[in-house]
Amino acid sequence: EKKLQSVFSKVDELKPVFIERLANAVAIPSVSGDESLRKEVFKMSEFLVKELESLGAYDIQVKPLGKQPPPVTDENLELPPIVLARVGKDETKKTIMIYGHYDVQPALKDDGWDTYPFKLVEVNDKLYGRGSTDDKGPVIAWLNVLQAHKELSLELPVNIIFCFEGMEESGSLGLEELVGREADKYFKGVDTCCISDNYWLGTKKPVLTYGLRxxxxxxxxxxxxxxxxxxxxxxxxxxxxxxxxxxxxxxxxxxxxxxxxxxxxxxxxPVTETEEKLYDDIEFDVNELNAASGSNTAIYQSKNDILMHRWxxxxxxxxxxxxxxxxxxxxxxxxxxxxxxxxxxxxxxxxxxxxxxxxxxxxxxxxxxxxxxxxxxxxxxxxxAYWKSDPFNDSFTAAKKATKVVWGVEPDLTREGGSIPITLTFEQQLKTNVLLLPLGKGDDGAHSINEKIDVKNYIEGAKTMAAYLHYYGEI
Amino acid sequence: EKKLQSVFSKVDELKPVFIERLANAVAIPSVSGDESLRKEVFKMSEFLVKELESLGAYDIQVKPLGKQPPPVTDENLELPPIVLARVGKDETKKTIMIYGHYDVQPALKDDGWDTYPFKLVEVNDKLYGRGSTDDKGPVIAWLNVLQAHKELSLELPVNIIFCFEGMEESGSLGLEELVGREADKYFKGVDTCCISDNYWLGTKKPVLTYGLRxxxxxxxxxxxxxxxxxxxxxxxxxxxxxxxxxxxxxxxxxxxxxxxxxxxxxxxxPVTETEEKLYDDIEFDVNELNAASGSNTAIYQSKNDILMHRWxxxxxxxxxxxxxxxxxxxxxxxxxxxxxxxxxxxxxxxxxxxxxxxxxxxxxxxxxxxxxxxxxxxxxxxxxAYWKSDPFNDSFTAAKKATKVVWGVEPDLTREGGSIPITLTFEQQLKTNVLLLPLGKGDDGAHSINEKIDVKNYIEGAKTMAAYLHYYGEI
Ligand SMILES: [Zn+2]
Ligand SMILES: [Zn+2]
Ligand SMILES: [Zn+2]
Ligand SMILES: [Zn+2]
The missing domain is CATH 3.30.70.360 (Alpha-Beta Plaits)
Structure with a gap:
């Protein structure tokens, strides 16, 4: 616990450095859906490699995925690589696979952004910029965790294998094959996977996500x-x-x-009693649904009905x-x-x-x-396929504890109505469970104009990640 | 009757001249829907004026319709004029208003035409070319009737008022207003209207059309x-x-x-007995419907059911x-x-x-x-609105007689499932009845590639028109 507190203090201390690191990442317009920006996606992979190197990762492998299959304008367009890296090699420790993606959705100032989308701008404790929350913010937050430990000369409580992808916003081309090929090689010995690429249900309470339709x-x-x-x-x-x-x-x-x-x-x-109880503490009501849909067209009025029918x-x-x-x-x-x-x-x-x-x-x-x-x-x-994990397994238990320590509240255990195909990819290919640990809030606006991440979520999120590694390592 | 027989002989004799006249008309690509060809539409109106003048028409008025309303690329685009002309001024004779349009649908060789669409080509007694049947063929056939009478130094049995439009394929812009404005002026004294701008039901029997949905x-x-x-x-x-x-x-x-x-x-x-009888002689069966729809998806199998549900x-x-x-x-x-x-x-x-x-x-x-x-x-x-005429009125009676004399059969009395808005325009604005007297066959392909009119329909059609004027004048 003392170690963890020192990590938290270090994270607070390094806040300006961490924001600067995210700004450097956002400045690279790594839009995977825009062929003319493909070199920027590659540039972003190189940025990650340099950061990983300087933060003590080893066995860094930049995996080429070959040419992008049609339909494509440039027949010779190379897919962005998958960046693999390890931190820690203690065989007595657990190993966590951490996935993130370094490509982003398209963004033009003319789409209606208040600021230039590829320049991180801080306004009212919010960091605006394309990729700030999807998914550069979480990816960089993991790097920040490394830096905090490094500056404290603290070993990580677990071994980490990073897997950073550059085609997530364009169908994750090549990911499944790569993960399958490396399942018994680079990914050998992975105990659990953690993905930070979704969002809180609302804006007030942190969540952990255990299911997708x-x-x-x-x-x-x-x-x-x-x-x-x-x-x-x-x-x-x-x-x-x-x-x-x-x-x-x-x-x-x-x-x-x-x-x-x-x-x-x-x-x-059927809904079990245990499952039904998970809904008790969740903060949500029909007004949030109506606000999100921009209408009063809800079929159900009660929280449980709405969330169960969505999830x-x-x-x-x-x-x-x-x-x-x-x-x-x-x-x-x-x-x-x-x-x-x-x-x-x-x-x-x-x-x-x-x-x-x-x-x-x-x-x-x-x-x-x-x-x-x-x-x-x-x-x-x-x-x-749908995905559902056991929200009481070791990984979720560690993440709950981490959330409680950092945010002072138990996280809501949520599911989502949509799908995140990579979740299944890792669960199936690595035959292990997956935890979805979202950093950003429900109003971050991933994929829309004025995408942002709250400074608090970015910083406390890094602490939550660190605490999660800590508690998972202890189990 | 002798007079009429001499007109028929003259028409046969002038066949090469008539085909040449149609060829000259088809050669002008008067596509009203293509702004870049608007000058050709004007050229076509000038062609008609010259022909009318040389064939003895008088009081020829070229009515400007002003600028074409939006949406249009060239804000100053002038609408093609309506050409009005009279033949005959005998107050003891009946007066027939004859409508036709001198604009055509677009056509490109690349659309799949076997021949260049704006060159009239005769193959197997068929005259191919854009406008050959819709509606230059019928318009020119009326002029041919004038020529036959002129060369025989025969007076027409009725007074004619021609009304030739250049925007029919593009919504007849300006027509209704013009007809309304001239109802008590240029069109004063019109006894009936005749429009040749539709087709036989099939390919074997001539028809007269008395209704539209x-x-x-x-x-x-x-x-x-x-x-x-x-x-x-x-x-x-x-x-x-x-x-x-x-x-x-x-x-x-x-x-x-x-x-x-x-x-x-x-x-x-309700279907009356008289109406039901009209269907008895009509040549049509479900195979023709299936051929036209390119499928075996007919709801009804009997001729009467099909035609009644269409008409x-x-x-x-x-x-x-x-x-x-x-x-x-x-x-x-x-x-x-x-x-x-x-x-x-x-x-x-x-x-x-x-x-x-x-x-x-x-x-x-x-x-x-x-x-x-x-x-x-x-x-x-x-x-x-729908349109329905009395198929037993003087105009239809004259046209039936004319058809019988020229083709040797009673025409089928047909209706159509679609609408021809100009029909209503004349009926309502001139407060008189309208006869639809089609020249071409059901397979002429108006609006499609390889549009044609059979030489026989073009020539016998002119005779039918002449006989119609003759019998209508006698009533
Ligand atoms: Zn994402
Ligand atoms: Zn995304
Ligand atoms: Zn027409
Ligand atoms: Zn037409």
Whole structure:
């Protein structure tokens, strides 16, 4: 505990240095989605290598991932590398794999930023800049933890393996293969993984995240006429694909969000008492949902209903129709081929393949009921599994203790409605558990204009990370 | 009758001259929809004036219509003029207003034409070229009728007032106002109107057209969230506008084309015995519908059912959704605001305003049933009335006789499913009846590549026009 207190003091002392380090990182516009900025993404990887070297990391490997596959403008565009590095080599200590990404979302001043996005600006104890919270802030915070220990000549309480990626905002191309290839090599002996790449639920209470929903995305293709037709000539005399499609799409989900496809709800894991208790302390109410959606369109009013339906129940959304008229004004077309898009968010214990079959069977049955001569097909075009960890395992226990020590409160144990594919990548490839330890607040605006991280979150976050390493090392 | 036979012989004799005249017209690329070709549209109006002058027309007036209203690239773009001309001034004779348009649809060789679209090419007794059938062929055929009479030194059996427009393919801008302004001036004393700007139902039998459906176009606007949302975070916890919209759109029409909005079918005029008989001789079957739609998706198999549902019953088509995801692939968006588009084809005796109210009431009631907190609105964005003439009036009677004499068969009396707005313009502004006297065949390909008119239709069509004038003058 004394050691930890000295680390905390050192972190406070080094605050100006830490902000400077983040400013240097934000100054590199490492936008992975912009081919013309690819050299900046590489520059950012070099920046990390230099920092890691100077902070005592060893066995630093810059793993090339080859050329970026199409679609791409420059056929010879190289993927940014994955930077691997180790700190500590004590075989008696536990080993934690820490993941972060050094690429960022695109940002232009003209998008509506109040300040230049690639210059870190401090206003009212908030640090504004692209990547400040997603994900350069957390990545640099880990480096700050190293520096604090180094300046105190303190050994880390665990061995660390860093894995820093430069393509997260562009589909993490090459990551899964690399992690798979290195699972028994560079990543050998990893006890747990820690990822800081999500956010608090709100703005007041720190959280640890133990679950994510999956997503299966489907399309229904209906086609009839050989080409688009004029509704004056053909309206009323042929079976229109749009009529069929809209009919079937209308039978997938009711207006209260209930999925009408039989069999799916039945696979959902029941709420246990232990799980239900996790919701008791969470700070959240319907007003926060309404503020986030910019409307008063909530289906549920109670905290538990809202959070459970976001986190642990499936949902079905109708996204749109490809091939139909989608412009402004009036066009009297009968579209010849229309493709309806919808997706289902999945949760434990939904069996993804079984669900696919339920969806196909239901949609096909509904078309049969229609008795249309149009041809139809329903297919899965993408799926990603849900993720749920045990929030009472060693890693979460250590992170809870760390949060309590730094923030003075027990963290809320949260899940998220969306998916973070890298979480599954590490869990599956390294056959270990993953902790999501978010640093930033719910209002940080990752991916939007005026992205920021609070100075407090950045600094106390580094302390939380240090304490987490400390307590995990003790278990 | 002898006079008419000499006109027919003259028409046959002048065939090469007539084809040459059409070739000269087609050679002018008078595409009204292409601003860069506007001078060619003007050139085409000058061509007509010269021809009319040389063929004995008088009081030729080239009516300027002022600048083309926005949206337009060149703010000073002048609308093509309307060309008015008279032939004959015998107060004891009837006066027929003849309308045609001298502008054409766009055409590029690269669109897939076998020949250069602005050069008339004769292959297998067909004349290929843009405008050959829509509508330069019919316009020039009227001029050919003048020439035949002139060379025979025969007076026309009626007075003619020509009205040739240069913006038909681009919304007939300025036409309605001009016709209204001139109703009691240039058009004073018009007994009937004849328009040759549609086509035979098929390819074997000539037709006269006595009805067109109208079209009311509606949109349903549903909005909730302040911005598009991510379905991971909001799926299952808010009322999604798409779910509401699809539900309501699915209740507008059933898969067999039955309109589910109460009150509309009840306004449709019952089929009379006289009307039903009109269908007896019409050559048409479900195979022609299937060939035209490029599919076997016909709702009805019998000739009468198909034609009646195309011509004299209303239909409702769902066209698409603005604001929803409409691209390829997968996007997990919850659209914040979606606008569903649909239209209803109207027929006698539907009261357009009453129907609007039925639509609004029904859609609003369906939304109320949903109990959604999203806001919704249904509105009419465009309407055009149906048109139906008495196919037993003097003009139709004369045209039937003319057809019989020239083609040896009674024409089919047809209606069309789409609308030809100019028909209503003349009927309403001149308070007289209109005859649609098509020259070309159903496979002429107006508006598509390889547009053509059969030499036979072009030549026998001119004879039919001459005979129509003759018999109408006799009544
Ligand atoms: Zn991120
Ligand atoms: Zn991100
Ligand atoms: Zn036309
Ligand atoms: Zn046309």
């Amino acid at each position: 999956g997503c299966n995305y489907y399309q229904i293709i209906v086609s009839g006429p050989g080409a688009d037709l004029h509704s004056g000539i053909f309206g009323g005399v042929i079976h229109e694909p749009m009529t069929d499609l809209i009919r079937v799409m209308s039978q997938l989900v009711d207006v209260k969000g209930k999925i009408l496809i039989p069999g799916i709800d039945e696979m959902v894991a 642990r129940y499936p949902s079905l959304s109708l996204h749109g129709i490809e091939g139909a008229f989608s412009g402004g004004g009036a066009k009297t077309v009968i579209p010849a081929k229309v493709i309806g898009k919808f997706s289902i968010r999945t949760v434990p214990d939904i069996d993804s393949k079984k669900m696919d079959q339920y969806v196909f069977d239901y949609v096909n049955a509904k078309f049969k009921e229609l008795g249309t001569p149009n041809s139809y097909k329903v297919e899965l075009i993408h799926d990603g | 109208g079209c009311n176009y509606y949109q349903i606007i549903v909005s909730g969230p302040g911005a598009d949302l991510h379905s991971g975070i909001f799926g299952g916890v808010i009322h999604e506008p798409m779910t509401d919209l699809i539900r309501v759109m699915s209740q507008l029409v059933d898969v067999k084309g039955k309109i589910l909005i109460p009150g509309i079918d009840e306004m449709v005029a 004299r019953y209303p239909s409702l088509s769902l066209h698409g959704i603005e604001g929803a995801f409409s691209g390829g692939g997968a996007k997990t968006v919850i659209p914040a605001k979606v606008i569903g588009k649909f239209s209803i084809r109207t027929v006698p005796d539907i009261d357009s305003k009453k129907m609007d109210q039925y639509v609004f009431d029904y859609v609003n009631a369906k939304f109320k049933e949903l109990g959604t907190p999203n806001s919704y609105k249904v509105e009419l964005i465009h309407d055009g």
